[in-house]
Amino acid sequence: MTDHIYAGIDLGGTKILVLIADDNGKVIGDTRIPTEAALGVDGVINRIVEATKDAVQEAGVELPAVRAIGVSAPGPIDTVKGIITDPPNLHGWHNVPLARILQERLDAPAILENDANCQGLAEHEYGAGRGFRHMVFVTASTGIGGGIIIDNELYVGASGAAGEIGHLVVASEGPTCGAGHIGCLEAMASGTAIARDAAALIAQGQLVRTARIAEHNPPLDAADVFRASQEGETEAGALITRAGRYLGTGLASIINAFNPQAIIIGGGLINMGDAIMAPAIEVARDRSFGQSFNDVQIIESELGDRAGALGAIAVARKKVAAGAM
Numbered sequence: 497m498t499d500h501i502y503a504g505i506d507l508g509g510t511k512i513l514v515l516i517a518d519d520n521g522k523v524i525g526d527t528r529i530p531t532e533a534a535l536g537v538d539g540v541i542n543r544i545v546e547a548t549k550d551a552v553q554e555a556g557v558e559l560p561a562v563r564a565i566g567v568s569a570p571g572p573i574d575t576v577k578g579i580i581t582d583p584p585n586l587h588g589w590h591n592v593p594l595a596r597i598l599q600e601r602l603d604a605p606a607i608l609e610n611d612a613n614c615q616g617l618a619e620h621e622y623g624a625g626r627g628f629r630h631m632v633f634v635t636a637s638t639g640i641g642g643g644i645i646i647d648n649e650l651y652v653g654a655s656g657a658a659g660e661i662g663h664l665v666v667a668s669e670g671p672t673c674g675a676g677h678i679g680c681l682e683a684m685a686s687g688t689a690i691a692r693d694a695a696a697l698i699a700q701g702q703l704v705r706t707a708r709i710a711e712h713n714p715p716l717d718a719a720d721v722f723r724a725s726q727e728g729e730t731e732a733g734a735l736i737t738r739a740g741r742y743l744g745t746g747l748a749s750i751i752n753a754f755n756p757q758a759i760i761i762g763g764g765l766i767n768m769g770d771a772i773m774a775p776a777i778e779v780a781r782d783r784s785f786g787q788s789f790n791d792v793q794i795i796e797s798e799l800g801d802r803a804g805a806l807g808a809i810a811v812a813r814k815k816v817a818a819g820a821m
């Protein structure tokens with residue numbers, strides 16, 4: 497029988513996942529519901545509270561057994577104050593003190609952490625990053641995020657904002673990301689970037705096969721471009737290769753700056769396999785120090801869409817173990 501349990505809540509734009517873990521980190525409860533973001537702040541918070549109570553019940557324990565709550569939330573957030581500031585995928589949320597609210601509603605201390613940081617910590621504690629003292633997590637899908645582990649601890653920087661791997665600058669000129677940076681990794685190599693470049697070529701009458709695939713399954717996305725390339729559309733393949741080379745530029749910067757033992761890489765773009773990873777690794781090798789490249793293993797992530805909630809549990813457990821919560 498366990499004395500304490502921990503709740504890890506992954507708050508996403510489309511789903512809420514709550515995992516309950518015992519003192520050893522073993523998952524003993526699991527509830528997944530749609531976010532229904534259209535309900536607004538109060539409605540979504542009610543859903544988080546209910547889902548957490550359900551998961552606790554499923555774990556066969558009572559709410560007072562919850563020692564601490566970790567929340568994986570989309571950035572930007574203020575991790576020090578526990579405030580969700582302005583998430584792009586949760587419309588109407590602005591400076592919501594979610595940690596305090598959950599603490600009051602669920603009667604246990606709560607801590608917020610950025611979702612990609614949570615995923616990175618989860619891979620380090622429970623997934624493909626186990627055993628690596630220094631590792632960097634990269635997730636590449638419609639956006640690009642990351643988390644940095646130094647000496648087995650999540651590195652969060654001066655104000656909790658470190659680890660924004662997607663915003664490493666890889667081109668001095670070019671398009672901008674959603675945050676307005678010119679030429680950052682997310683602007684050059686994300687699924688959104690691939691789809692944007694494909695749309696521009698389609699408007700010029702190119703990428704006929706990509707256009708046809710997207711027409712059957714709108715809106716146009718990077719998976720459509722990849723499928724067209726697999727069906728032989730060379731220009732579609734060139735877009736994937738180009739994104740891969742930019743991704744490799746970012747990986748080289750990570751390798752040179754951190755000399756990590758591992759880069760754990762996940763996200764939907766990795767499903768493109770060698771089409772994106774072969775050019776990425778080639779550029780990463782060419783532009784990093786030989787010894788540092790030899791030191792690093794580039795490994796696919798293991799935890800899938802449970803990583804955020806698992807990482808939130810790890811954040812809460814570490815905080816309690818440090819006597820800080």
Ligand SMILES: [Zn+2]
Nearest residue numbers: 663673677680
């Ligand atoms: Zn950016």
